[in-house]
Amino acid sequence: MKSNNMKRIIICLVIAVALAACSKVQRLDERAAELCRYIPNPESLESSRGYLTEDFFAVLDTMFYRLPSHEAMDHEYNYWFVTDDGTPLAQSPCEVLTVEQSDDTHAVATLSGEHRLAMEYVGGEWLMADLDDRKADAARYIVINRREQAVRQAISDYLLREIAPQYLQGEICVPCLMIAHEADSCVWGNFLVFWYNQVGDTFKTVSGGSHPGKITLRDMDANPQVAQFERVGDGSLFEPTARRIFGEHYDVFQNMNANESVREAVRREQLQEYIRRQELPVRYYQDYGWPAVEL
Secondary structure, X not given: OHHHHHHHHHHHHHHXXXXXXXXXXXXXXXXXXXXXXXXXXXXXXXXXXXXEOHHHHHHHHHHHHHOOOOOOOOOHHHHOOEOXXXXXXXXXXXXXXXXXXXXXXXXEEEEOOOEEEEEEEEOOEEEEEEEOOHHHHHHHHHHXXXXXXXXXXXXXXXXXXXXXXXXXOOOEEEEEEEEEEEEOOEEEEEEEEEEEEEEOOEEEEEEEEEEEEEEEEEOOOOOOEEEEEEEOOOHHHHHHHHHHHHHHHHHHHHHHHOOHHHHHHXXXXXXXXXXXXXXXXXXXXXXXXXXOEEO
């Protein structure tokens, strides 16, 4: 009799454990489905914040908003967390297919469309910790971008120090870097300087000029500095020296340099970044004899 009672108790315990496990999986399914509604993008990150782990939010916040934008960046993150037709995943039907829990605080939900949503149990609730391994992608992107910005800052400092004084000076000098190629410690491109006077909400161009060539840097891993600037010649020397200096990158340079719309787009974008950093109330720039261009 006691043996039968014990068997019944054991069976009941097994059933209870199984039901609890099923209930827990169901809750994870439900939470994963809820988190799908808060998959972030550059326009909705802040509204998703309460549903992301702190480190996932921080890396996306840095990449979406804290890095300067310029023509060398392809803004590939605009295509993260979207469906094949470009619709944000948070705005699309998102079915949770399976949930696998690896330990008490980590689980991964497989979603329709072959997406994988990582969840972490933090502060009493399950939060989105990653999606399709984008957190690692973002961290790598940030490292690359910060290195690139250090290089750009070194080149800009050099232009301000060595090239800008050669021109009629205004109140503000803003370099413009049109980069054709980067490799190791070398940067090929057209490096421009523009002097401006600020008149109300407009930068009025005072002077400026372009200096194409190849810049070699030193101390790349610590504090990049310009070590050498090999410049393209003027007049009849332009094409032969440009072909020699740019080599296999000559066509890229020439296509970029000869396209006025590309030059102005790069200039406008880098001016926007300068104005944002300096917090200036400037909305336009204007070359002498030309209409003002809105920034």
